[in-house]
Amino acid sequence: MDWLYVLMPIAGVKIFWPGLIILGIGVGVIGGFFGMGGAWMVTPGLNILGFPMAFAIGTDIAHMAGKSLISTMRHGKFGNVDYKLGMIMLIGTVVGFEIGAQMIMWLERIGQVGPVVRWMYLVLLALIAWMVFADVSKKRKKEREAIAAGKEVDKLATGIEWHKTLHKIKIPPMVTLQAAGITCSAWLPILVSFFTGWLAGILGIGGGLIRMPALIYLIGCPTHVAVGTDLFEVMISGLYGAASYTYKGRTELVAAIIMLIGAAMGAQVGSVATKYIKGYGIRIAFGLAVVGCFISVLLKLIPNYVPELYTICDVTATVLILGLVAAMSVYITVKMVQGAAKEVAMKKGKA
Amino acid sequence: MPAVKRLALILATLWLTAQTALAAGGGGEFIVIVADSRKLTGIMAWWANLYNESHLYFTALTVVLIPLIGVIFGVLADFIMHFIGIDLSSRDLAEH
Numbered sequence: 001m002d003w004l005y006v007l008m009p010i011a012g013v014k015i016f017w018p019g020l021i022i023l024g025i026g027v028g029v030i031g032g033f034f035g036m037g038g039a040w041m042v043t044p045g046l047n048i049l050g051f052p053m054a055f056a057i058g059t060d061i062a063h064m065a066g067k068s069l070i071s072t073m074r075h076g077k078f079g080n081v082d083y084k085l086g087m088i089m090l091i092g093t094v095v096g097f098e099i100g101a102q103m104i105m106w107l108e109r110i111g112q113v114g115p116v117v118r119w120m121y122l123v124l125l126a127l128i129a130w131m132v133f134a135d136v137s138k139k140r141k142k143e144r145e146a147i148a149a150g151k152e153v154d155k156l157a158t159g160i161e162w163h164k165t166l167h168k169i170k171i172p173p174m175v176t177l178q179a180a181g182i183t184c185s186a187w188l189p190i191l192v193s194f195f196t197g198w199l200a201g202i203l204g205i206g207g208g209l210i211r212m213p214a215l216i217y218l219i220g221c222p223t224h225v226a227v228g229t230d231l232f233e234v235m236i237s238g239l240y241g242a243a244s245y246t247y248k249g250r251t252e253l254v255a256a257i258i259m260l261i262g263a264a265m266g267a268q269v270g271s272v273a274t275k276y277i278k279g280y281g282i283r284i285a286f287g288l289a290v291v292g293c294f295i296s297v298l299l300k301l302i303p304n305y306v307p308e309l310y311t312i313c314d315v316t317a318t319v320l321i322l323g324l325v326a327a328m329s330v331y332i333t334v335k336m337v338q339g340a341a342k343e344v345a346m347k348k349g350k351a
Numbered sequence: 352m353p354a355v356k357r358l359a360l361i362l363a364t365l366w367l368t369a370q371t372a373l374a375a376g377g378g379g380e381f382i383v384i385v386a387d388s389r390k391l392t393g394i395m396a397w398w399a400n401l402y403n404e405s406h407l408y409f410t411a412l413t414v415v416l417i418p419l420i421g422v423i424f425g426v427l428a429d430f431i432m433h434f435i436g437i438d439l440s441s442r443d444l445a446e447h
Contacts, residue, residue, distance in 0.1 A: 009399040010386045062413065066421030073425060077440055242417055246410040249384050249402065253413050254395075257420055264424030272437060344436040 008252050011055050017258050019049045024063065024259035028266020029329040032071040033273050034286050035227030036208025037064045037234045040293055041325050044318045046255075055252045058245030062256035064206075065238030067263040072231045074271035080228030082179035082221070085189055089233060092193030093200070093207065100201020118301050121203050125294040128213050132287030135159035135217070136280060163220025180221045180229070192218045208234055209293065212286065223279030266329065273332045276339025285328065292324040 005014040023045040027038045039060055046056040075081050107116055138159030146153045163182075171185045196214045200207035208230050215226035245251050274282065299317040303310040388399035402409045433439055 007390065007395070009388070009391055009395045010384070010402050012387050012390075062417055066417045069418050069421045070425035070428075073422075074429075074439070079441075239414065239418070243410055243414045246413045247406050249406055249409075251413060253398070253416065256413075256417065260417070260420055261424055264421055265428045268425060268428035268432065272432065272439070340432075340435065340437045343438065347436055 006254065006258070008055075008254055010249075011052050011252050011255075013050055013052065015049055015051065015255060019045075020255055020258040021262035023049070023325075024067075024262025024264075025266040026262075026325040026329040028067050028263030028268075029270040029273075029332050030266075030289070030325060031064070031067055031234075031263070032074070032231075032267035032270025033227070033277075033282065033332050034208075034270075034289065035071075035075075035212050035230035035234070037061075037068065037206040037238060038208070039064070039206050040209070040296075041321055044321050045325070048318060048322070051252075051255070055250055055255070058242075058248070058250035059252045059256045059259070061238055061241040061245055062251045062253065063259040063263055065235065065242045066256075066260045067267045068231050068235035068238050070264050071267040071271045072228065072235045074268060075224075075228030075231055075274070078224070078228070078271075078275065079179055080224045080274070081232050082177050082225055082229045083232065084175070085177045085180055085215075085219070085221070086229050086232040086236075088175065088186060088189045089193035089211075089229075090236065092190040092195075093197035093211075093233065093237075096194035096197025096199075097201035097207075100198040100203075103198075104202055117203060118297065118304075120199075121205075121297055122294065122301070124199065124203070124210065125290055125297065128210070129287055129290045129294060131160065131213060131217060132283050132290065136284055136287070139280065160217055162217055166218060167220060180219070180225045182220050184219070189219055206234065206237065209290065216283070223282050224274055227274060227282065269333055269336050270329075273336035273339070276342075277332075277335055281335075285331070289324065289328060292320060296321050 004016055004018060006017045007014050023042065027042050027045075030036075030041065031038045039057070042060040042064075043056050046060065047053070051059070072081060104117070136159060139157060140159075142157050142159070143153050166188055167182070167184045169185055169188065171187050173186045174183060175186045175189075176183045192214050193211070196207055196210045199210050211233065212226050212230045215221040215229060216223060219226075221229065242251065246253075277285075296317040299313045299320070302313050386399035386402045388396050388403065391399050401412070429439060
């Protein structure tokens, strides 16, 4: 069975290549569907396959850049990418990130970086999960009330509508964002991206997990546009990140290419699946992914207080993340296949 | 805005996004890693030697190859889905 293993020329280890393709497909599907890079899912996967940590991050970012490019192209054709919004948000993200990174240096100096970051991450994930499910429950309540009153259910109705309040702030310059269908003060996306960038800088994550809900709840993007625009940002930062990590000698291109074979296909499936799943379906699935991430971070935090639980927590966290990746990618793929089959059948019916 | 200024703005923005990208996993100690090319042959040996000789060329090639391979496989997936009969140019759902 030697042919199932490929020698990585830089890292010098033999890796089970079908595992890399399967992992690529899984994160490709999820990334294309939710609009995030998914580093928190890839790293444990690469670890299990026997990848040295020194190369895991760089390889992950390199494949992420290619995958996000494909997803952005696909979402762009669907009209899901607001390029203007993406470019405006890059400014705030970069400045916010720099300040966040400086704060981390300061916390390191006073020896508080570990606990602060981990607990902040947990609070943030809990907040995002609450926001998503509160939004869904509020929307359902509105629908029930409309039905009870004998009115027609508004398909464009949303649950949480914080963005409507924020859109009332009309500090010039005002910008019209065509794809998102929003006219607001340019300061709103700049400040929101500054905030999400600051959080990403402090937490040491890519930011898709925070930016996607922020685009929906604070800026008021439709779910599909939030996914597409977030992927556009991931693509730009991913390409630069790939260059930066490779220059430091931390990218195993052979592994990134093998993963990309799966991810390229998966990203298409995930992006096309957004055609068939309603915005709120995406939000609910995203909320579940956030809950999974919350539990895995919690499991990694427990051994700091109860060291004897390290092995069990570590294994459970890895199994949970990989199980979540598998379950979600299967769900999205099934939905995509069902939707495509329906579309093809309808076309045949018309012909 | 003139094209040159726009290009300069895009390049400056790309340069500034470095830290954002690095955020995905944090940094790491700067350790010099040398690829062992003795066990390798053909293109793999050439690739490992390129890594050892110049990280700059290695980076340039990686940055070109990643999007290129991504686009090739993406277009292939496009072709397959188009062949199946999926409309890849529009999305009917317009709700939040």
